[in-house]
Amino acid sequence: MSHRETYENKEIGLIDILDTVLDKGVAIKGDIIISIAGIDLVYLDLRVLISAVETLVQSNMDSQKLSSERFDQEKEELTYATERS
Amino acid sequence: MSQLFYLYGIISSSNDQKNLFSSYQGIDKKHELEVKEYGELSAVFCYVDEEEFGEEVLEEKTNQMEWVQEKAFHHHEMLIKLRENATIIPMKFCTIYKTEQNLQSMIDSYHQQMKDLLQQLEGKEEWNLKIYCDRDKLTENVGDHNLNIKKKKEEIAQLSKGRQYLESRKLDQYIQQEVEKEQEQFSSKIHDQLTEYSVDDTVKKNWNRDVTGRDEEMCWNSAYLVPIEKVESFLALVTEAKKTHQEAGWIFEATGPWPAYHFAKL
Numbered sequence: 109m110s111h112r113e114t115y116e117n118k119e120i121g122l123i124d125i126l127d128t129v130l131d132k133g134v135a136i137k138g139d140i141i142i143s144i145a146g147i148d149l150v151y152l153d154l155r156v157l158i159s160a161v162e163t164l165v166q167s168n169m170d171s172q173k174l175s176s177e178r179f180d181q182e183k184e185e186l187t188y189a190t191e192r193s
Numbered sequence: 194m195s196q197l198f199y200l201y202g203i204i205s206s207s208n209d210q211k212n213l214f215s216s217y218q219g220i221d222k223k224h225e226l227e228v229k230e231y232g233e234l235s236a237v238f239c240y241v242d243e244e245e246f247g248e249e250v251l252e253e254k255t256n257q258m259e260w261v262q263e264k265a266f267h268h269h270e271m272l273i274k275l276r277e278n279a280t281i282i283p284m285k286f287c288t289i290y291k292t293e294q295n296l297q298s299m300i301d302s303y304h305q306q307m308k309d310l311l312q313q314l315e316g317k318e319e320w321n322l323k324i325y326c327d328r329d330k331l332t333e334n335v336g337d338h339n340l341n342i343k344k345k346k347e348e349i350a351q352l353s354k355g356r357q358y359l360e361s362r363k364l365d366q367y368i369q370q371e372v373e374k375e376q377e378q379f380s381s382k383i384h385d386q387l388t389e390y391s392v393d394d395t396v397k398k399n400w401n402r403d404v405t406g407r408d409e410e411m412c413w414n415s416a417y418l419v420p421i422e423k424v425e426s427f428l429a430l431v432t433e434a435k436k437t438h439q440e441a442g443w444i445f446e447a448t449g450p451w452p453a454y455h456f457a458k459l
Binding site: 120 | 261262265266268269272283285286320321400404405424425428429431432447448449450451454455457
């Protein structure tokens with residue numbers, strides 16, 4: 109079996125897909141009429157990523173209680189990450 | 194009812210493309226994908242209704258996580274399929290044009306850049322790599338193999354109880370710093386080896402555990418643009434590294450081939 113066959117078509121995590129299709133790929137500012145693909149995208153990214161994280165955190169830590177403090181910290185980190193990219 | 198253009202990507206025009214994608218179902222599950230020629234470039238898109246994809250509706254829809262997940266997944270799936278058949282400049286999720294004129298004028302003004310970009314992407318694939326590590330295992334390893342740490346541990350053993358406590362805490366901090374250094378050094382060494390096979394690469398931010406939902410810590414997150422003929426060697430290196438470093442708690446995850454999301458910049 110080739111190495112390619114080992115790796116290709118492997119299941120890709122949703123967060124991976126979201127991170128990529130919302131953040132990467134070509135978007136041309138100004139030319140696109142719908143605003144979410146233009147200037148507002150950073151805002152959308154952040155919102156979507158935060159809710160994605162929220163969902164993930166909830167499903168991953170079913171039994172564990174998540175302190176709001178910790179969650180705020182996550183949010184801050186995400187905000188930082190998104191602003192940086 | 195007004196129709197908008199949901200654009201998936203831009204490909205080079207060719208004779209047989211018309212029927213290539215026509216049977217694919219579009220993002221709204223109503224329209225099929227279409228290819229429209231604009232000289233040497235062609236746009237792969239599907240019509241969507243303003244009622245569903247108009248600006249205001251979209252504003253609302255993007256607040257619904259389920260909708261975003263489903264549609265983003267479709268966008269990704271479709272680009273994977275398109276990529277298998279043609280070199281493509283992938284557009285961002287929800288790149289929508291109100292009129293064909295807008296789409297055409299965008300293509301007109303970026304004509305040369307898009308042609309150049311398609312040429313650069315031709316015959317290459319994007320592969321992504323994430324390296325994770327078992328932090329406890331690594332901490333143990335670093336503690337066992339770092340001479341500085343060994344020496345300090347011996348010194349601490351000679352101290353009084355009170356000072357031992359204080360110095361141990363300091364040492365713990367130092368060990369954690371060394372662990373992070375080791376993560377960085379280990380990963381960038383692998384990265385350097387991989388870039389031998391790639392023509393372009395990008396290092397992304399690591400995600401923390403709540404994002405990945407894993408016990409292991411992410412220590413590297415990167416993307417590579419690899420010429421097709423080098424993909425086997427590239428992946429062989431990943432497999433080799435995976436086997437060699439498994440014992441020490443390193444986990445490698447390569448995914449691909451992706452549409453060249455990280456390298457399609459205009």
